[in-house]
Amino acid sequence: MELKADQLRGFYETMMTIRAFELKAVELFADNQLPGFVHLYLGEEAVATGVCASLTNKDYITSTHRGHGHLIAKGGKVDLMMAELFGKSTGYCKGKGGSMHIADVELGILGANGIVGAGQPISAGAAFACKYRKSDAVAVCFFGDGASNRGTFHEALNMATIWKLPLVFICENNLYGISNCQRDHMRVTDVADRAAAYGIPGVTVDGNDVIAVYEAAAEAVARARKGDGPSLVECKTWRWRGHFEGDPAVYKNQEEQEAWLKKDPLVRLEKKLIEREYATKTQLDEIKGKVEAQIAAAVRFAQESPYPVPEDLLTDVYAE
Amino acid sequence: MELKADQLRGFYETMMTIRAFELKAVELFADNQLPGFVHLYLGEEAVATGVCASLTNKDYITSTHRGHGHLIAKGGKVDLMMAELFGKSTGYCKGKGGSMHIADVELGILGANGIVGAGQPISAGAAFACKYRKSDAVAVCFFGDGASNRGTFHEALNMATIWKLPLVFICENNLYGISNCQRDHMRVTDVADRAAAYGIPGVTVDGNDVIAVYEAAAEAVARARKGDGPSLVECKTWRWRGHFEGDPAVYKNQEEQEAWLKKDPLVRLEKKLIEREYATKTQLDEIKGKVEAQIAAAVRFAQESPYPVPEDLLTDVYAE
Amino acid sequence: MKEMSYAEAIRDGMRFEMQRDANVFIWGEDVGIFGGCFGVTGGLVTEFPGRVIDTPISETAIVGAAVGAAAAGLRPIAEIMFVDFMGVCMDELFNQAAKMRYMFGGKAKIPMVLRTPCGAGMGAAAQHSQSMEAWFTHIPGIKTVMPSTPADAKGLMAAAVRDDNPVVYIEHKQLLGIKGDVPEGDYCIPLGKADIKRDGSDVTIVAWSWMVHKALAAAEELAQQGINAEVLDPRTLVPLDTAAILKSLEKTGKLVIVHEAVKTGGFGGEIAAIVAEEGLDLLDAPIKRVAMPFAPIPFSPALEKCAIPSEEKIIAAVKSLF
Amino acid sequence: MKEMSYAEAIRDGMRFEMQRDANVFIWGEDVGIFGGCFGVTGGLVTEFPGRVIDTPISETAIVGAAVGAAAAGLRPIAEIMFVDFMGVCMDELFNQAAKMRYMFGGKAKIPMVLRTPCGAGMGAAAQHSQSMEAWFTHIPGIKTVMPSTPADAKGLMAAAVRDDNPVVYIEHKQLLGIKGDVPEGDYCIPLGKADIKRDGSDVTIVAWSWMVHKALAAAEELAQQGINAEVLDPRTLVPLDTAAILKSLEKTGKLVIVHEAVKTGGFGGEIAAIVAEEGLDLLDAPIKRVAMPFAPIPFSPALEKCAIPSEEKIIAAVKSLF
């Protein structure tokens, strides 16, 4: 299935939204406007975008500490996200969660997560719910190369396999877990090779090529929807920034960093759009302008919103 | 390296010791002489025997809830073991551990373990110690098919691999974890296939053929000793009894059970010994007689030993 | 009313909830044809096809996936074969199940029950005999239930399943076989209501789970000796019926807390602290705790029986206050 | 004496032990070139080649393998990046490290240190801000250490590494940067010795870790108001210096316990219970606990600051006793 022009332009808009959101977060963090830890998705925009393109609101995702991109790609609202980053009461979590815990259960977003790998079994549970209810909804689990060394990875993949759950595991292999590079934390080159340990398909794609990501994910999602069980899709990519804002990333090889910056997924998509005559530079600039205005509005919304009040401390602990 | 007659006779004696120990435990348990849970190794004697044949007292093993065979094969003393099963103060653990926690650290036996899979990271630590001290000692980790679904399996294999630890993982695949048969708890036929997820060798052998086990384990142990890192050896076998004594194992297929009983590892070794003229039936009967006398003595020792006294309750909690 | 065992009552409670709500299901290790390590789910797999599910030996996935299923609208009852295995999946319980709702600003519900047996007394040694409720009570966002009788077991199971929050439901291995009258059909005991298992006026013994029975036996003996003990079973530790405890103390002025878990850091400390803070003037004697000493649980029955709080120790503790 | 930060003091302590004993090594996530998430191991990887080791994100293996290495004769210092991640590897700590010696009849030693930072105050939200010492204190076989000053941090590190038992060493994120005089060279503080951080006669405030500093600030303010508070820092919770607490109460007759962990099920309960059992007649007022309320820790600094026990709350608790 060849992607249509409007689909690709949609990818561009989503990726641009993530990009603009994250660039703004860099700025705001440096300006001490964002408390806590902020892990950015800059450079990895093609992954969430390419994957979520095959999902609807009935489908579930579990996200990670580096979750802004997943949220935006799954339809999350940038104003509520931004307000949450600021710790404001108008944020997605009323300021109680912050960047690492944004969720929108209505949209099927079962949360960013501060515990590396924790989303893996949670996504299996969501996929089980889809199957139990005999719906054709699926779940998608995002996680990093580092997270693929956690026990949860093993248990969740095995469980999903034996129950043939409608689940797609997306490994965002950005080659590092904090300072620990992949060749030091595992001895296989492709995380996708781990799929064989469960007897499910595993593929590796260029995670900076949104079309490649889309195609691989679409196939895996279709498989899941049809009842053929889980798959593992590895997307090789690169995080542009330190692990969190404030990390100078001295452990990174500068040449590698530069080589990857040249593979900017947005620039590559932009080129394709223009080559295929799916969009003109002006149209793309328009998209960019629109997106930046949205982000600016989100920041204003966040800044102007009130902080939670002390009484909020003890609400939402239990459901009544 | 062709096994010599005395080596094979040694295997026979070890396997016969395990067999006699376990058959006696069946009897004693039925007679209410053994408290707690007792998990027997009957039918799996070839695995521990074939593996431990390549180990010395400087090498480490971690064992499981089904540990009697590992202990005996690694040189554990049957009288101290039997007394421990009885909960007597003369037992390996002064009666504090019982069947599931027998250890002999001097012999490198880092304990049976009541937590499925817990030995996996512990063995990695022991292997690390061997490497850190630049000794040529190795560690061996025994675990079941069921245990290969625990997160600890994944984390320990990965860690052992990246640090090239002198460690051999022995999966005793008896096709069941309690009532859950392998085809219901994983979707690969050979647990050994999971080795590829880490980039280490994985082989599957007939676990009821002590020579096959010996050869595969010897190779893996040699690799580890040379500094070439970990391997995974899967030994297909069958537990004759229920999961623990008292479990009637209604979930087992009776035909499968009978087919496996015909593959009795001791009978097979006996045949080989006689075929190769490494031993006569009389010699083997002598070994059997000797072993049975040892076990009888162990039972007497256990029965005649005193129970621990109340004051023992609070000792051994901390080292001074 | 129907006489049944504690194990049957738990099963009856689950059965009723499964009939009542198709979203309720059970999973855990060997809960299907094996019926669970202690037989509690026996037969349910045939009564409810597809809803009683054997899992691999993967506790983090058992609990983690239950959290995901609950977040997605189902109502899992996840079994962990022994409470001692909770160390494997505490993250899923305390960082995920317990906190999701709060972290998400109240926009998620995690209606799940984590069923698990606790307790010593069967020579199962240090890794299969523990009582770990204190850990759970320290986790905001979950509730902790520990029934002591068949009727309570059933009524609290209904409440646990219907609760929209994660509930840790701890059944005691020594109680599975005890018998008692249990209301038939729909029977739900609200969480957070203590039950006076024996009326008394001279001393309040707060005890839960197996220890209720030890406390009752001790109370009978004490009655012979002229001391009339009240035995108060909180039944749920979170929420805790503090009012009931203080009310009993108004009458008795003396408090003995009995729990099987290790004394240091046990939930008895919490109860003592609440009383020392909110009811100090009700006390006319020190607060005594009778609990497991600070050691792992030994295998040998000869030692194990010294570790478990006994009738005799309860009696001695009570008498030391007079 | 040398002025150094708490983080430097921890590092100095580890450095000294590593120089002293070749069997001591460090592993954990990003402890090498990254120097640990909070910089505590910074530089050690170059000072001690091959002895400061980055692990994969595999907490169960980090702790489990440390247990194995310790059982095989080494002395690991394993770092868990945040105490909040301990839910992932509690089994390795409480069923393996803590119980091995006992289960094996005294025939093993597990000399390992588990270093991990705790605490709120940096907007790190519910999964990166907790204080979980209560869980550890409920585990026979391990010890729990929580230093509040640079000097204590160093001296207790020496004791922790030299101890032949598993020691959980919890450092507070808010304290890493505080400065203080620290003895140079060999400096070891025995585990189980409380330290009076401020002498006083009117009320005893027992506090540990960051809360010692809040208690000291409160005490200064209280002094202005004519109340002379003693601030007692137990420094290690297991073993606990019960005698020092009771001795202080002989003088003051009033007890306020301050901890950052959630109040319900917190270690404050244990201390209150000990006093209610062994020193009830020393008290002339209820025991007060100042602690985190029963909720996950919120992200927004506007809320987080309401959750953390404050000087004001300590002052109010103390004054309520007069």
Ligand SMILES: Cc1ncc(C[n+]2csc(CCOP(=O)(O)OP(=O)(O)O)c2C)c(N)n1
């Ligand atoms: C269980 C657990 N261990 C460690 C951490 C600390 N931590 C947060 S993110 C991270 C690295 C994750 O690496 P990866 O999975 O590759 O994701 P990336 O950050 O590269 O997107 C670590 C170690 C954590 N949050 N949870």
Ligand SMILES: Cc1ncc(C[n+]2csc(CCOP(=O)(O)OP(=O)(O)O)c2C)c(N)n1
């Ligand atoms: C973490 C944990 N989960 C569950 C159990 C209960 N249990 C004890 S043995 C066992 C089955 C183990 O199966 P396998 O690893 O194949 O070993 P086998 O008994 O077949 O030798 C289970 C589930 C346990 N002891 N520990």
Ligand SMILES: [Mg+2]
């Ligand atoms: Mg990564």
Ligand SMILES: [Mg+2]
């Ligand atoms: Mg098995």
